[in-house]
Every structure is written in C-alpha cells, then in structure tokens.
Amino acid sequence: MLGIIVDAISVLIRHFVPKIIEKREIQELTVSAVCPLFNEEGTLEDGVRALACQTEPLKNIYLLDDCSTDGTEAIGRRIQEQYPGRVIYCRMSQNSGKGHNINKIVESAYFDLGDLVFVCDGDCVPLPDCIAELKRKFADKAVVAVTGLPFMIETGGLVNRFFCKGKIWQVNCMNFRKTAQVCRDSMGVLCGAVTLYDTRIVRKHPLPIRTASEDLDH
Numbered sequence: 001m002l003g004i005i006v007d008a009i010s011v012l013i014r015h016f017v018p019k020i021i022e023k024r025e026i027q028e029l030t031v032s033a034v035c036p037l038f039n040e041e042g043t044l045e046d047g048v049r050a051l052a053c054q055t056e057p058l059k060n061i062y063l064l065d066d067c068s069t070d071g072t073e074a075i076g077r078r079i080q081e082q083y084p085g086r087v088i089y090c091r092m093s094q095n096s097g098k099g100h101n102i103n104k105i106v107e108s109a110y111f112d113l114g115d116l117v118f119v120c121d122g123d124c125v126p127l128p129d130c131i132a133e134l135k136r137k138f139a140d141k142a143v144v145a146v147t148g149l150p151f152m153i154e155t156g157g158l159v160n161r162f163f164c165k166g167k168i169w170q171v172n173c174m175n176f177r178k179t180a181q182v183c184r185d186s187m188g189v190l191c192g193a194v195t196l197y198d199t200r201i202v203r204k205h206p207l208p209i210r211t212a213s214e215d216l217d218h
Contacts, residue, residue: 007180014183021140029138030114031131031196032060034105036098040122041071048079048087050125056132059114061087062105063122067095072122099207106202113199121193124150134196144201148194149175 033051037044044063051061061083063076076089088109092101102119116138118131130148137146149171154164 003177007177010180010184011176019185021142023139024141026135026138029116029135030059031056031116031118031135032062032113033058033118033120033131034062034064034102034113035120035122036064036066036101037068037072037076037122038066038095038098039068039070039072041068041075043123043125044072044075045079046125047120047122048083050128051120052083052086053128054126054131055129056135058086058118058131060109060112062109063087063089064101064105065089065091066097066101067092097209099209102202103206103209106199106206110199110203115199116196117199117202118196119194124193126194130194131196134194138196138198144198146196147178148196149178150193 035047035051040047048061048063051058063079065072065076073091076091080087080089090105096104106113106117116135118134120126126148134146134148137143151171152164152167154161
C-alpha cells in the first residue's frame, strides 16, 4: 500500500512539474526487429505479419529459433521466402537461451540492425503503431530503452478466462507502477516481451545470460 501511495504522489508531482528533457530528432532513426523463438508455431505467422505491417518501417526482421521441436522451423523458412530480403530466419546450432541468442545477433549483424532494435517474443503480436509509439520516447536523449506492455484476449473455458482476468489486472497495475517509476526517474524493470533498445547500448551492455529471466534482469 505504501508503494502505491508513493507512486500516486510521483505521478501527481510530475504532472504539475514537467521534466525538462534534451530533445533529439528521431525521424532518421532506423529500426530492425529481433524475435527470439522457441516452439512458436501457433503465433509466429501472425507476429511476423504484424511486424511487416508496422507504421514504422523496419530494415530487417530476424527470427532466432532456439532449436524448436515443433513446426517453428518450417514456418520460419517459409516466412523468409515470403519476405525475401526483409525476414532472416536463423536456427541456432544448440539451445542456448534467449539472452545468448539476442547478444549473438546484435554482435554479428550490428551494422545491419540500424539505430534501434525492437525485441519481440515470438508469441507476441504487436499493434500496427507499436514500434512508432515506442520510438517517440527516444526524442529524449537520455532514453536508451522503452518497454511496452501486453494485453490478453480472453479465450477458452471458464478457468482460462478467470486466469486471463487476473493477468489483465496484473498488467494494468504494472502499467501504473511503471508510469510512476518514470515520473521519479527510478530504475524500472523492462518487459522482456516487447522492448525497443538503442542498438549501441545492447552491444555495449549485452543481456546477462546467468538466469532464466535475463531480459527482465537487463
């Protein structure tokens, strides 16, 4: 409860005392997407289609398959053929984890990624203006990473809808708390599912690979 009170006060103070920022032009900043995959056959096509239709055009879309055991590989290779020169499917030689694979592609394809890199889990389907909205935040020179928040669609039976409602409540609460963290310039936890990074920062500070939640740690 004390944390919620502090958050509310932080939002109010920032509302009446706006933060002074050093602005930069963002029109020329280029973006590529990196999608870590593991057994994503059910959502991969929808996700890539959503990336290809973003209002913010992407230089490249990298699909990093961490040795999936379902139909992800076949779908990934087919998608690469559908979007020649835009989608690059990469199947890893061994299962190494999300953080390791992201670090590897940032290092090996650094000059092809562009100024910003959009990391999007394979089971996420971003809204058409998702990347454009995240990119707007980079108008502040101090910003090096911007996180998005997911929303869930209620499907299935009663039990599934019950858990989905609980997750929706959790996400809404996180949204408020993240807003408050920004208002008081405190360190916040990035949502690993959808994050837009300054490419230079990810190269300089690779994702830690010592834990199962390396993207959140980052």
